[in-house]
Amino acid sequence: MIKLEHFERIDFKQLIDWIDSPKFMLQWGGRTFSYPLTEQQLENYIRSDTLIYRVVLEENEEVIGHINLTIDRINNSGRLGKVLVGERNLKGHGIGQLMVQKVLNIAFGQLKLHRVSLGVFDFNLPAIACYEKAGFVKEGLLREARKVDNEFWNLWEMSILEKEWLYKRN
Numbered sequence: 001m002i003k004l005e006h007f008e009r010i011d012f013k014q015l016i017d018w019i020d021s022p023k024f025m026l027q028w029g030g031r032t033f034s035y036p037l038t039e040q041q042l043e044n045y046i047r048s049d050t051l052i053y054r055v056v057l058e059e060n061e062e063v064i065g066h067i068n069l070t071i072d073r074i075n076n077s078g079r080l081g082k083v084l085v086g087e088r089n090l091k092g093h094g095i096g097q098l099m100v101q102k103v104l105n106i107a108f109g110q111l112k113l114h115r116v117s118l119g120v121f122d123f124n125l126p127a128i129a130c131y132e133k134a135g136f137v138k139e140g141l142l143r144e145a146r147k148v149d150n151e152f153w154n155l156w157e158m159s160i161l162e163k164e165w166l167y168k169r170n
Helices: 009-018 022-029 039-046 095-110 125-134 162-169
Strands: 002-006 051-057 063-072 077-085 115-121 137-148 151-161
Touching: 002 063, 002 095, 009 039, 009 063, 022 077, 022 137, 051 095, 063 095, 077 095, 095 115, 095 125, 095 162, 115 125, 115 137, 125 151, 151 162
Parallel strands: 077 115
Antiparallel strands: 002 051, 051 063, 063 077, 115 151, 137 151
């Protein structure tokens, strides 16, 4: 149904088009980027050590999303981030779940990591459900962790361990 391919310069414009507001920028990218997203910011991003993927529909080769995995070799762990189903008509159809599963296959199956974590805002209920379905567990709530305009957002920290991923697969 989907495949992950390395994110490249040819993908910049589409990603920039998907990030259409300062609030959505923060929700998607945290403090990594500033709005509006630019090609220069993405140049710096692809030069990082992060594994960055575009998400492609196998049936027609259409790029429909984005996801990344940052590796911490010292602690043998990874951090899932920048998860985005960019094509609105595909949201709510399990694409996010497939994306997360594919990245976990890379993290645990190929890279042999011990743990993968992520952060998600508490109001993003579809994302939280997606991550829980993939086997992530809530570790703690960072209360009022991000200031956005005149309000503060809470952030859930979630993770999955290799042994939990293996159990879920079998």
